[in-house]
Every structure is written in structure tokens, then in C-alpha cells.
Amino acid sequence: MPHQQSDTRWRPADAVLAAGVIVAALAIWACLLWLPGRGAAVRVTVDGTVVATLPLNRDATLTIPGTDGENTLVIAGGAAQITAADCPDHICVRHRAVSRPGQSIICLPHRVVVTVVSNAADVDGEV
Amino acid sequence: MHKRIACVLLSLALAMSVVGCVPFSACGKREATYFDVFDTTAQITAYGVSAAEFSRGEQRLHALLQEYHRLYDIYHAYEGVANLYTVNAAAGTPVAVDDKILDLLEYGLAMEKRTAGRVNIVFGAVLALWHDCRAAALENPDAASLPDPAALTAAAAHTDPAALVIDRQAGTVCLTDPDARLDVGAIAKGYVTERAAAFVAQELGWSHVLLNIGGNVRAVGAKPGDAPFTIGIQNPDTDSAVAYLLTVGVADKAVVTSGDYERYYTVAGQRYAHIIDVDTLYPAAHLRAVSVICADSGLADALSTALFTLPVEQGLQLLAAFPDAAAVFLLPDGSRQYSPGFANYVLSET
Numbered sequence: 281m282p283h284q285q286s287d288t289r290w291r292p293a294d295a296v297l298a299a300g301v302i303v304a305a306l307a308i309w310a311c312l313l314w315l316p317g318r319g320a321a322v323r324v325t326v327d328g329t330v331v332a333t334l335p336l337n338r339d340a341t342l343t344i345p346g347t348d349g350e351n352t353l354v355i356a357g358g359a360a361q362i363t364a365a366d367c368p369d370h371i372c373v374r375h376r377a378v379s380r381p382g383q384s385i386i387c388l389p390h391r392v393v394v395t396v397v398s399n400a401a402d403v404d405g406e407v
Numbered sequence: 408m409h410k411r412i413a414c415v416l417l418s419l420a421l422a423m424s425v426v427g428c429v430p431f432s433a434c435g436k437r438e439a440t441y442f443d444v445f446d447t448t449a450q451i452t453a454y455g456v457s458a459a460e461f462s463r464g465e466q467r468l469h470a471l472l473q474e475y476h477r478l479y480d481i482y483h484a485y486e487g488v489a490n491l492y493t494v495n496a497a498a499g500t501p502v503a504v505d506d507k508i509l510d511l512l513e514y515g516l517a518m519e520k521r522t523a524g525r526v527n528i529v530f531g532a533v534l535a536l537w538h539d540c541r542a543a544a545l546e547n548p549d550a551a552s553l554p555d556p557a558a559l560t561a562a563a564a565h566t567d568p569a570a571l572v573i574d575r576q577a578g579t580v581c582l583t584d585p586d587a588r589l590d591v592g593a594i595a596k597g598y599v600t601e602r603a604a605a606f607v608a609q610e611l612g613w614s615h616v617l618l619n620i621g622g623n624v625r626a627v628g629a630k631p632g633d634a635p636f637t638i639g640i641q642n643p644d645t646d647s648a649v650a651y652l653l654t655v656g657v658a659d660k661a662v663v664t665s666g667d668y669e670r671y672y673t674v675a676g677q678r679y680a681h682i683i684d685v686d687t688l689y690p691a692a693h694l695r696a697v698s699v700i701c702a703d704s705g706l707a708d709a710l711s712t713a714l715f716t717l718p719v720e721q722g723l724q725l726l727a728a729f730p731d732a733a734a735v736f737l738l739p740d741g742s743r744q745y746s747p748g749f750a751n752y753v754l755s756e757t
Contacts, residue, residue, distance in 0.1 A: 407663060
């Protein structure tokens with residue numbers, strides 16, 4: 281008996297299945313992006329006291345209550361930047377966005393320091 | 408042939424994303440942060456409760472924390488509230504106060520005995536001198552100064568815990584020495600954190616909660632699936648890119664750190680921290696930090712303060728009287744020492 285070849289041409293159902301697998305893979309990948317990872321985080325201190333530690337892989341906006349004024353911190357695209365402040369010189373606002381451990385943005389008049397730290401994103405709390 | 412290749416590639420794409428997928432522990436995590444209590448940030452993180460239930464519960468918790476904040480405040484008076492500021496201002500005469508104050512003060516006196524006096528809530532006369540110098544230095548760093556040594560010695564004569572008389576029957580407390588002052592900074596946050604934990608567990612019935620009140624961490628239960636909460640022990644070198652020297656895993660435990668790297672001020676290039684040695688009357692300098700793990704947050708707070716004012720050997724001796732407690736000591740030379748049993752909690756070290 282002749283060996284029966286299966287028809288392996290693309291059919292509409294195949295395209296639907298392939299599309300479904302791609303969509304599922306993309307959806308899972310997107311979900312992973314939003315889970316806290318082992319990446320870097322920023323630690324925000326006011327007058328030496330830590331007020332917040334935020335992961336860099338989750339977009340966020342934080343109003344920091346500095347001494348004598350406020351700074352607005354924005355985390356987007358894996359980097360942190362001070363986008364607004366009511367200090368006289370605005371050096372902190374002009375500073376480039378930071379994303380690598382060791383980098384920091386300082387607002388001296390408000391005693392605000394934003395530092396990128398390396399292993400902070402995978403804890404539930406700190407003491 | 409093309410279809411087979413496509414099948415393989417698609418399976419690979421799906422497999423890669425699925426393999427990287429960890430249990431969605433971040434989903435269902437609810438958080439609230441308060442900036443108006445105990446001169447610090449207070450945070451609650453809860454798993455396994457709906458958004459509506461969390462909102463109702465955290466508002467009740469916030470109100471409870473605010474009540475304790477008013478009662479235990481030694482720096483401000485509040486209309487219609489007899490608090491610790493009131494007791495200090497009325498030193499020499501009895502003051503009728505809420506049972507919550509009587510409970511805290513009795514706890515403080517018990518801790519004074521159990522730590523052989525290293526933690527003393529009637530040390531306010533000495534601590535006030537340091538507090539005033541530190542506050543003045545933050546306003547004007549160039550004029551930073553140390554308290555007058557004679558003033559410190561004079562104040563130290565008014566720190567006898569026996570001067571604090573609690574009358575449960577009458578519901579009053581009295582500082583029988585008019586120059587004595589209460590300062591509950593060494594125990595209050597930990598004590599309140601323990602009360603908050605009891606509220607969350609018993610009144611709210613939540614069992615996967617992490618509280619962090621100004622560095623007093625208390626895990627109520629574990630994370631869903633019985634995973635312990637991961638707590639980072641901060642690097643005292645706050646300029647470093649390394650945030651944590653080690654991480655510990657805890658469930659139903661408190662973790663508290665006492666250190667020299669947050670509340671301090673500088674005089675002539677020298678740092679003066681805020682935890683004062685009851686014997687020398689000057690900031691203790693044996694350690695950069697000490698972190699204590701035990702079941703009760705009030706005890707963890709008192710022990711971390713006591714251990715911070717002792718050399719490591721004496722600290723280990725004190726700890727031996729508390730079999731449920733374990734500690735890590737961070738020394739000025741950068742080394743670290745674990746008490747017996749602490750290693751059981753360690754998840755990772757840097």
C-alpha cells in the first residue's frame with residue numbers, strides 16, 4: 281500500500297492556532313514585565329531618613345515631601361527622574377534620568393536624595 | 408516543512424514565556440502608607456483580601472495608629488487628650504490617663520528590669536538635651552554643638568525609674584520627681600506595632616500581612632502559600648549601591664533594627680547618633696547597627712535599643728535571657744556577627 285502523505289499545507293485553522301499561540305506568548309511576556317523583578321530600585325531619603333524604596337521596573341509618580349518644599353519623582357521606562365520641584369535652583373530637575381546602581385539625584389535645599397540601589401527590588405520590606 | 412518549523416518556533420515562544428512565569432504573588436497585594444504617625448512612615452501590606460475589605464480595614468488601622476500617636480507623643484499636646492506630653496508637663500502631680508498609656512508605661516518599666524536598665528523610659532531629661540542639640544543642628548548645621556557635660560550629669564540625677572508611679576486603681580500616672588521626664592522612644596513604635604498586629608489578626612481577621620512602622624517590621628502570618636516575608640537588613644553605608652547586607656525570611660515574627668545611620672547630626676566632622684548610652688550619657692558607638700528577630704515587636708524594639716548600647720559580648724549575654732530572640736550585629740569595621748539561631752532566618756548574604 282502506498283504510504284499516505286499528510287497534507288501539510290497551511291489551512292485557515294492553522295493560522296488561527298498560530299495566532300493564538302503568539303498572542304498567548306505575548307500576553308504572558310507582558311504580564312511578566314509587570315511583576316517585581318530582580319532588577320534595580322530607587323531609594324528616596326529626606327534628611328537622611330529613607331522614605332520610600334521603589335522598583336524601577338514599575339512606572340510610578342511620587343511626590344517627595346522634602347524639608348522646605350516638594351520634589352516630584354517619576355519612574356518610567358526603567359529610569360527615575362525628578363520632573364518638578366519648588367527649590368530655587370532646579371538642579372535636581374535638570375539632572376538626567378538615573379537607572380544604574382550608584383547613580384543619584386540630589387536636591388540640596390530640600391535634603392532629598394534619590395539613589396539607584398542594586399538588590400532592593402526583591403524584598404517585601406526593609407529594616 | 409514550513410509548517411513543522413512554524414510549529415516548533417511557536418512552541419518555543421510559548422514555552423519560553425511560560426517557564427519564566429512565577430506564581431502571581433504580586434497580584435492581590437494591597438498596600439497603604441501613612442506619613443502622619445510617629446514622625447516616620449508607616450506601611451501595611453496585605454494579601455488575600457479584596458480591595459473593599461482592605462480599604463475598610465486599613466482605615467480602621469490608621470485611626471488606631473493615630474490614637475496611639477496622640478497618646479504617646481511627648482512633644483505635642485492635643486486638645487482634650489491627657490497624653491505623655493501632659494504627664495511630663497505635670498511632673499510632680501498625678502495625671503489621669505487612658506489605660507493604653509498605663510499599659511505602655513508598665514511595659515516600659517518591665518523592659519527596664521529585663522534589660523538591666525539599658526532601656527529606661529524615665530531617661531527623658533538626658534535625652535531632651537540631645538534632642539534639642541540635634542534639632543538645632545538640623546536647622547543650622549554650622550552652629551551644631553554638643554550638650555553641656557555638666558547639664559548632662561545634672562539631668563542624669565533625674566532618671567530613676569522608681570520616680571514613675573502607676574496607680575491602676577485610680578487610673579493615674581505620676582512622675583514623683585518634678586525634674587524627671589518620660590521618653591518612650593526606645594519602645595513605643597515596637598509596642599504600637601505589636602498592638603497593630605493584634606488588631607489586624609484578631610479584629611480584621613487577616614493572616615497574610617506585613618506591617619512596617621518606621622522600621623519596626625512585623626509579619627502577621629506568612630505570604631500566601633506559606634512563603635515567608637523577605638526582609639532586607641539595610642546597609643549602614645547609605646551611599647553604597649548595595650542596599651541590603653543580608654535578607655531574612657520571617658513569618659509571625661518582628662524584625663527591628665537600631666542603627667547609627669538615620670537620625671544623627673554632625674559636629675566638627677563627627678557623627679553623633681540618637682541612641683544614648685545610659686552610663687556614659689553620650690551616643691553609643693559599639694555598633695553600626697543591630698537587628699533583632701523575635702515574636703513580639705515591643706520586645707524586638709526594646710532589645711535592639713539595649714543591644715545597640717552594649718559591646719557584642721555583653722549583648723550576646725543579654726540575649727541569652729531571651730531564648731525566642733536572635734540578632735545580627737553590624738560592627739564599625741564592616742564585620743557582622745550572628746547570635747545563636749539567627750542563621751536559621753537568613754535567606755541571602757551580600
